[in-house]
Amino acid sequence: MNAKKELQVSAIENGTVIDHIPAEYLFQVINILGLDTCGNSVTFGNNLGSDKLGKKAIIKVADIFFEDDEINKISLIAPHAKLNIIKNYQVVEKKIVESPDKVVGIAKCMNPKCITNVEEVTTRFKVIEKTPITLKCHYCEKITDHKHIEII
C-alpha cells in the first residue's frame, strides 16, 4: 500500500467544515455539538498551524448541516469559527458563528454565591452584549463579562 495514501483523511463529499476553532476548545466544541456520540463520519484536527489563532482546530462532519441555533452555541468558546457547507466536494456556502440570545449550561456564573455554583442547577444567561460577549445570570442577575467567562 502506498504510505502517503494510507495516511490521508479524505475530503468530505457533503457536510460541514468548522474551521478556526481555538485548539484548547476542540473537545468542548465536540461535546456541545454532540459529535462524540454521532454515528456520522467525522474528522477532527487539533493543534494545526493558524496565522490568526496560533494553534487551531478543525472539524469536518459528513452529511450534517447544522441549524444556526445549534452552531451558535459554540460562539462563547469559538467566536471566530467559520463554517463551510460542502456539497459534492465544493464549498457552496460560508457561515460565521453568531452569539445566541441565551446561553444554557455552557458557561459558569462568576458570582460564587449564585445558586448554580452551590447546587446542581444548570446555568442560564441572557446575552446582554454580543461584542465582546457579556452574560447576565438568569438566577442572580450578576453580570459575567467576556474576561470572566469560564466554560463548564
Add this chain to the structure above:
Amino acid sequence: MNAKKELQVSAIENGTVIDHIPAEYLFQVINILGLDTCGNSVTFGNNLGSDKLGKKAIIKVADIFFEDDEINKISLIAPHAKLNIIKNYQVVEKKIVESPDKVVGIAKCMNPKCITNVEEVTTRFKVIEKTPITLKCHYCEKITDHKHIEII
C-alpha cells in the same frame, strides 16, 4: 482557494498512526493516551468505513512515538488496533497492541460489592488470560471476563 485542497487533512511527516480503533471507543483512547491535552498536531477520524470493524476510528499524532506500555493500555478497548510508525512520510515500522500484565483505572470490576464500586478507589487488575482478555481484581480477587469488561 481550491475547495478540495482546503478540505484535506495532510499526512504527517513524523509520528504515529493508530488504526482500527472501534468507533465507539475513540474518545476513550484519546483520553487514555492523553491526546486531549497534548500540544502536538493530532488528527482523529471517526465512523470511517472498515471491513473488519464495520465502523472504525483512526488517530494520527505528529512527532509522538509511544512506548509499548503506554500503547498497551488501549488493548482492552481496541485489541485489534494497529500502529504505523511514520518517518519522513513513510511507514518505517508496524506494531500491534498487546495486552498488558496489569490494568489500572480503565475497567470496572464486575463484582458490585468490590470496594472499587463502593468507594472512590481506582480499580486494579492482574491480566490472568490475554486472549480473550480476563482480569483478576487486586482487591476482591473476583474474575472479570472479556464479556463483562466495562470501561470506566
